[in-house]
Each structure stands twice: as C-alpha cells, then as structure tokens.
Amino acid sequence: MEIPFGHVENNKLFRSAFGQVEALQLKEVKEDEVAPAVAYFIAKYDKLKAKLDEIEEKINTQNNKGSFLSSLQNIEDSIPTHDGLGDYQILLDRITPLKSILEDYVQKNREKNTDIKQALLLELDVILANPDQEEAFEQIKDLKSRWLKTGSADLSVRTELEEKFKTGVDGFFEKRNAFTEDKKMLVQARLGEYQSIVAEIKSFIEKKEFQKSLDRVKELQKQWKEVGRIPEKDFQSINESYWKVTQDYFDRQKKRKNSDRKLKAKDEKESLKAKNEILSELKELVQNAFGCEPKAFDALKLKWKNSGHVSKKVHPEVHEGFMQLSREWQERQFIWSLAGKKNKGFAKKDQKSQFKDLLRVIRDLLHRDETELKSFNENMGNMHINKGSFVDMLNDKLKTQQEKVALKKNLLKECQEKIKQL
Template sequence: MSESTIKEYPEISEFGYIKDGKVYLKGYFEFKDRELGVVRESDEESMRYFVNRYEMVKKKLEDVKNSVVEAENKGSYLMKLIHMRTYLAQYNGLGDFIVLFNEINELEDEINAYIEKNREKNYEIKTALLEEANSLKGSTDWKNASNKFKELKLKWIKTGSAHKEVDDRLTDDFNNALDYFFQRRKSFFDEQTKIQNERFMRYRKLVYQIENINKAGSDPEKKQFVKNLQREWKNVGNLPIKKIKRLQITFKKELDKYFNSLKYSVSIRDKSAIEIKRDLLNGVSDMLKMDGSKVNINEIKQVQDNWKKLGKQTNHQEDKELNLRFRIVCNELFETYFLEKSTKYFHPDIYKRSLPDQARLRIVVLKESIKKDEQELEDFQKKHAFVLAQGMRSSSNMNIFQQRNNFVNKLKTKGRILEKLEQVIQS
C-alpha cells in the first residue's frame, strides 16, 4: 500500500488495511479482522469504494434516528435497531463502526426510556378505566351502561401496554368487569323474554276463550264469565304494542260481538221478530246521525248477524220493507266508514279543521270514488251489453244482473252521502 494512499485515507491505517491484494476491516469489540473484498484496479479505488459504503450505512442509521424523533410510536423501532446491529456486524464497509454501534445503543436507551414513561402513563389510564368499569358493572341502567362499557372497551384497546408485571392482571380484571355486567344484562333480558312470552300466551288464551263463547252463541249466562275475562285481560301485564296489537284488536272485536249480541238478543216470547227488526233498524238508523269517525264497523256487522238470525217473515207484509230499509242503511254506514278512512289517509289533520272544511275534504274524496265507480259500471255494462239488453234472467246469467244492481246501489248510496255533506257546507 503506497504512502499516498495512507495520506489520502488516514482512516485506513486506523480502521482497515490492504494485505495480499485484499481489503480488511480491523477487528473491534468481539469481532476479529474481516476481509471486505479484493483490490481491483488500484488500492486507492478499492479503499474509496469501501469508505463510501461506510458513509452509506452511516447515512442509513441517521435516517432511522430522524424517523424515531418524528414517530409517535417510538417503541416500534426497537426491532429495527436489533436488525440494524446484525446488519452492521456483517456489513462490508470501512470506517468507525464502534461509533455506529454506540449511536444504536444510545437510541435504544432513549426508546426504552420513552417506553417506560409511556407504560407508566398507560398504567394510570388503565387503572382509571378499570375503576370506572368496576363502578358500572352493577348498574341496571342497561342501555346507558352498555354504551359506556363500549366506550371504555374502545379506550382500553387504544391504550398501549402498562408495566409487564401488571398489564395482564389489569386486562383480566377489566374483562371480568365487562363479562359480569353483560352476563347480568343477558340474564335480565332472558327473564324479560320469558315473562313476555308467558303474558303473550295468557292473552292468546283469553282471545281463544271469548272466540269460543261467540261461536257457541251469545249465551246470557256467560255474561259474568266474559266480564271476568275482561278483568283478567287488564291484569295480565304490559307487552310491546307491536306484539299485542293484533290480539288486542281481536279481543275487543269479540267482546263487542258478544255484548252487542246480548243487547239485541230479545226472547221471541217477549217480542215478535218484526218488533225486533224495528228495534234493530232504529239502532242502525241512529248510527247514521253520528259523526263518521265514530262509526263502529264491528257493531254494524254484529247487528247484521242478529238480523239474519231472525230470518224472513213471509207472512208479514212489513218484513220486506224492513229488510230493504235495513240493507240501505247498513250500506250507507259501510260507505261512510270507508269514506272516513280514505279521507283521513289523505288528510291526517282533518279533525283539526272546521266542520265545513271537513265536509269539503270528504266531498273531494267521495267524488273521486264516484267517478271511479261510474267508470266501472260503464265498463261492466259494455262487457255484458247483450245479456242486459235482452233481459235474460236465467240462472246462468242472474249473477250479471246482481252485479249490475250492486254497482247501481253503491252509486245511489254514495249519492245520498254526497247530498248530506253538501248540506253541511250550506248550513
């Protein structure tokens, strides 16, 4: 090796040398002298090559140091430093590797100090979270406590490890508090589900009992028993409205059916069938005087059932007239009921308006309905024009005349309702 080479690269004599055409790095720490490579072209070029490689790895370590300074999670660089040590021990470069190893040691010490500080901070955070979890685990405010536990769990996950000797114990205690609360909550709702199922079955049984009473006929001697069913219904207990609504509607319908049947059930020995029919007709006629929103469709159906039970009185001239009037009144009640439902659907605030305004809204809906019925009647008559024109009333086409009459009667009924509504506006 020439003297000029030593002068240009003074570090060569300190950190390495050339021997027998090969470049060597001097041993340091527990490492012995190590061959880096063979001399190519000249000693100077070979030395320059390995010195430059040292500068490259030195720059790489400097980049790691800068990354650690900027990093939020500095602890993640510990493994990188371990790999860096292994890398340096085998790296082919010429320079002061002791300085690089010392820089790694210092950096590792800084990171460990940072980790220790963070673990102390994490210990304080997790201790506070555990105390809050223990204070909540006995709560019966299921909704709010559940939401709070979810927040605590999220904070716990985001918090890093505490001191190794206590972190597992803190985690176990925290999870035990969560498990204790959610197991209690599960037991509570399981019991509530059981109670609700039992109540639901009791409600179903009551509906079944009143239905059987009505199927057997409205026995006045069952009146007290039915009243007992009413009382029992009130004492069963609460259920979510979605779960009980259908049963509630059915039960009320069956109660109305029973008591309406009793109301109109008069012994033939005390009154004739004609007298009973007069009473029933007067009852439904009075319903026409009521506000349309108060029409009880189930009550009307029950009255119709009672009327059918009386049958036709063929030996009485008044019976035919009563039957016709009864049918006309019932038809008007049904149409009034459906008109009310339709108008309320399109105008939910109808009852907040004045009576004339309410009548106007009903008229608009009714006229649209009449227009539709007139079109259906016209289409029907065109379709069956030949039969209707010929007046063929054989058993095979009697149904056609009946359907035509139904269309006509419906339009007449709606016409009567329209006249009454127009009178409301004029008055």
Template sequence: MEHPDHPLTEARRYGYVEDGGVWLRPTLGQPARRIGQVKDTDDDALRYFGQRYEAFRAKIDELLSRLQSADNQGSFLMKLLHLQEQTKQHDGLGDYETLHRRLKEAEEQLNVSVARNREKNLATKISLIQQAEEVRESVEWITASEQVKDLRQAWLKTGPVDKALTDELESRFHGAIQTFFDRRKAFQVDRKNLARRTLDRYRDLVNQAEALKNSDQFEATSRQLKQLQTAWRDINGNLPKKQAGELWTKFRAANNHFFERLKKHIETQRPADNRPGGVPSSAEESLARKRELAKRAEALIALPPNQGVNQAKALQTEWKQSGAVRGPESDQLWQRFMLACDKVFEMSALDYYLRKRQAEGGPALSPTERAQAATTALRKFIESDRQELAVLQDNLGKLNSSAANDQFRQLLQGKIRTFERKIQTKTELIALFQLPVGR
C-alpha cells in the first residue's frame, strides 16, 4: 500500500488544473485565479505550486519569529503590511487565509505595542525636556555641559512619539539646549574680552613703571609708583601663569630699580633727614591711627559702590602714611583693613556686573530679586576663583625647591593669598545679601 502524497493532497485542497493551467481556488474574498501552467504532468504542477506556498509560509514564520524577539518591533510594521498584500497576490497553493489572519493578528498586537512604547517615549521625552529647561540657565558651565551631553544622548536613544507631537517636542528640547550653548558662548566671549582688557591694563602699568624707574623726582615718583602698585592690586585679574609671571617680573623690577635708587638717595641725605610730617612719631600713635582706618574702611560697605571705591583708595593712601608697626595687633588690623577694602571693590565689581546684565535687556529687579541675583553671581565668581586657586596651589606644589625659583614661588604664594582673600570676601558678601534686612 503506497503512502499518501501529502504535499499533493494539500495542493489539491486549494487548487486544481483546468485547460492546461493551474488555478487557485477562491480565497480572501477573491475569485479563483490562474497562477501558472502545466509543463509536465498535472500532479507535478500542483506539487510545484504547493512548494511555492510552503516557501512563502516559511518566510512569514521567520518574520513573525523575529518580531517576537525584536527590541524595536515598530520597524516590522511595513513588512507585515506588505506580506498581507502578498497573500492576496502570491502564486502558490495553500491556506492563504490562515497566513493573512496570522499577519493581521501580528499587526494588531504590534499596533498596541507601538502605542504603548510611544506613550513611554513621550513620558521620557517630556522628562528630558524638563531637565534641559532647568539646565539651560545654569552657570556651572563644566557640570552643566556634561549634563547637556548626557541629555542629548538620551534623547537620541529614545524612540519616536506620535507624529503630531514630534515637531513641538523637538523644538522645545533643542531650543533649551541651544539657549544653554548660546549663554555659554556669550560667557566665554565676555571672559576672553575681559582677559584681553586685563592684559592691556597690566601692560600699561608695566610701561608706566618702566618710564618712571629712572626719574629723579623722588617724592612725586614714589607716590606715582605706589599708586601704580595699588592699581595693580585692584586689577586682580586672571591671566595664564607664564604671562602673569612675565608681566609681574617686569613690573616689580621697575619698582625695585626706582626704590633702590630712592634708598641710596635717602642715605646721601640722612644728616638732614627729618621724619615725614604725616607719619606718627610713636608705635602707639601708629596703631591708634590704623585702628581708626580699619574702622572707617569697614563702614564703607554702606556707601554706594562708586563712592566706596574712591574712599577706599584714599584710605589705602592714608594707611601707607600711618607708619610701620610690628606685632600681632598690627597684623590683625592689616587683615581687617584689607578685607574691608576688598569688600568695597568686590561690591563695585558686582554692581557693574548686575547693571551690565540689566542694560543688555534684563528686567528691572526688585530689592529681593537683586539680592538673589547678586548671590547667584557671587557664587559663580567663587567657583571661578576656586578653580584658579586650585591651579595655583597645584603649580606651587610642583615647583622645584631650587633657589632659582624663589622669585616665582613668592609670586605664586602672593597670588594664592589673594585668591583666598577674594573667596573669603565674596563669601562674607553672600552672607550680607542673605540678611533679613538688605542694604
């Protein structure tokens, strides 16, 4: 007894031969249609088109299997739709209705999955937009730049959302990111311009000092050079280490050259020398005057910035004429006096910064808003000062102990003390702005 020919039996269920042609029975709402012709025998032709169906079914089986294990199932939608259309046009003999139903069920499941994923993607993108809109106003440039980088990567990895929302979401996210980069660029341009102006001011002071170093007008030139030294301290700019060192070396050399000449001049005049009238005749008188100067300097913070700066400079001149006194109290008075003057100068710089921002289109600020803006700006300045201080401390730690480096070591130590005082000054100003009753 022969085994039944299963492929041929299946082919006959779905097709037949007529007038030398192979026909597919009515299926999927379509009438019977001719799909080929008989080349050898009727049975061979039916088997051949049955095998074509099996190959087509295997292709669909593979696609549905890949769909189940895929991460991005949405990419299979068009393939499913294309195969559904092919079930109505494919030339083979088999159960196309079952294939079409399987593809349709897979499409419906896929649509549900895609809709669910798009809801998740929407929630993710809204969260990323909120984070981007928070970071766009940050002044913590280094950490904020890293956050922006991470946000952009996360955005690229997040799948699509409903097409009707895509443009609006893209616009909000990329708009926030662009705002941050525009602000960072403007800050960098301002910083570069400030560095250039700072360099020009230092160079100008060097040129003035070198022009005065050989002067024989000792009294007038001494006052001028001390004024230049005060102006140098007032700049308090941040330049690259090598450049700052070269300028300071030239400036100090010009000053040292003149004051060495002044010292020799005084020695030649010593028999007729008298103490300057403005200098107190005793250490106690000098200390008393320094106490008074420190007290007056601490009161300047209550004045408008421009008045405070002018009076602080005048007090610095008086301090230089108050006489030299050694001892712990003198050192403490010097620290009080310098910190008070520094507060005045920092307050003036802060006032200029806030007025500049308002002139560039910022809204008028209430006293409370101005205090908040001042606190934010001071914290930004402190961050920059700390970065500069860390670089200076690192450079000092790496400096060889050779005597040849003594001059540069002193320069670094002076810079470090300056930045430590700047940070202390700004920190105390922040506390001042946070008092219940403002200035």
C-alpha cells in the first residue's frame, strides 16, 4: 500500500526522511499489520499537530503569549524522533515564525517592564522622602504590589533594578520597626532564619554529610549570632534545638575523623589488591549481565565498599574502572528490562530469540544516543565560550554521551556475535 510520508522496507515501517532529519524506524510489521500500524502512527502525528494547533490558537487569542514559548520549543525538539506519520516539515515551517513572534513579544515586554520599574523607582524615592510614616507605609504596600505584578525587566539591568528597589524598601521598614505589625514580620523572619539554620545542620546529620560540611556549619554558627533578637519565649525553644543539634553534629564529626584515621592506617597495598580482584570478578559478571539477578552485583558493591581505602589521586584507574563497569552493568540491566517490556513472552524465549530482541532494543537506543550526540556537537559548535566551569560541564556531558554511544556499539556487536554462535 502507498504510505504518505512513510514506507515499508524489510518488514519494517519507517517514517520517511525530510529536510535534515533522517528516516525513522517505527515498527516491525507483517503484511497484514501495515494498514492498522499506519493508522496508529498517523493518529500520533495528528495528536502532535492538534497540540500545535491548540498552542497557536492560544498565542492568537490570549494576552500572556510569552508563556507558550517553551511549549512551542518542546514540540520543535520532539519532531526529529517523534514516532508518527505525517508532514512534519509543515509543522516546523509553522513553528519557526511563531517562535519569532513570541521571542519578539517577550523582548518587547521586558523593555516595557524595564520602563515601568524605572518609573516605580522614581515613585519610591518620593515615598521615602515622605515624613508621614503611616501614609508612606500604605504607599509602599501599593508600590510593592505593582512591582511584583510587573514582569521581568531586561536582563542587562534586572539585577540593578531589583537591588535598588529592595534596598529602598528594606531601608523604609528598618525605620518603621517601632510599629507592631512590622515588628511581628521582623520576628517571623528572624525565627525562620533560626529554624533554617537548625534544619540545615540537621540535614547534614541525616544525610551523613560530614566531610564537606564542617566549614558550612561554622558559617551557620556565625549566622546564628547575627540573626537578631526575638521574644524570649520563642528563642528559648529554638535555642535548645540549636545546641542539641550542633552538639550531635560535632560528636558525629569526631567519630568520623577517628574512623577515617583507622581506614587510612589500613595497608593500601592490601586494599589495592582486593579491589583489583573485585574488578576482575565484576568484569566477568558484567560480561554475563543480560538476565542476571542484581544480587550478585550488589554483593560485589558491598565487597568493594568494605575492601579498604585506595587513593583516587594515586590510583584513579581503579576507581574509574569500577565506575565504568558499574555503568555497563546498569546499562545491560536496563536493556534487558526494556526488551522484556517491548517483547511479549520475552522471558520464556530461547537465547537466540532473546538476543535478537535485545539487538533491536540496542539499535533503537543507539540511534537515539547518536542523534543526541550529533545535536550536542552541533550546539557546542555554535557556542563561543572557551573557558570556565560551564565549558567543563559541557565537555563532561559530551564525554558521557560519547561513552554511551561507544557502549551501545559494543553491545550491538556482542549480540550479533552471540546470535551467530547460537
């Protein structure tokens, strides 16, 4: 049968290529399954198109147009891998001018908001000069309401405007501490800060984050002294909690240091030997991970944890080897689980059939990962940043994506070899 925007090849239904987007395999089909499969994927395309129609309608009819920009972007990003049959190029052609309209709308709104906030700052200067505190208080409340209702200003001046407004308003309320209502607000803010300090220290204890939290706890102790006074009845209770939690923290910190000293005293050669033996066991386990119960892997993880300290700086290859094998284990487990979900009766099939099912799953995942890698490389090529932590983060992400592709290729080759042997 003739399939609009698609074709069947080797009993596989494909969405045809368009523009810069490659053909996408949708499903393996028998001859009598083609028609219902085509109808199903046409329906999926229609659903996506209806979603775009709905967003376009809202853009044309609603005032807050900028809020739909991310939804429009999400649809555009999904099109290269969307499993449907239809004219996706038309959708892209519709999205492009809509995005341009919204981006222009957002920019103009920000310019308008900048003008409004600059005018509000002039009003604030007049209010702060008003000697009548009660009248000024009502004016400040109205001004704050209008400021909050005004959207974001242009990014180039946003921080400056917000800081000027905050400085002015904070200064007004500091002068008005004699009024009961403002005193209550100040007390609640201080009490909240006290509670936040106690909660943060408690979270370090609950998460057992002692190694990197000591400097932060010392900062929190300084903050505690600088928060300010609150009524004695409120302070007594929170102060008791504070001293209890800090004492608990430092007691546990002391135990951790003692424990660390004992671990470091352990013979590192013995630990290194033990970890290398575990790596050999783990490598063998990973090679047979398809269909394997996770208990064996969990046992090796516990064994690794209890095998003693080995310096990451001196022996980085040992720790990296463990992490790489762990990631490969998890990937194989995920692929096995996904094959079970996608293929009815998978668990009861013979090995050769199972590896064929695994092969299809790995191909799909490899295609997805290669597409993401290509897109990532293109995006990085368009950036003009050559230093800083952001670049380091991008490089780490690129490396991770490259490793995912390499692992999928190796697994693909392994399954192909298994099928030949069975």
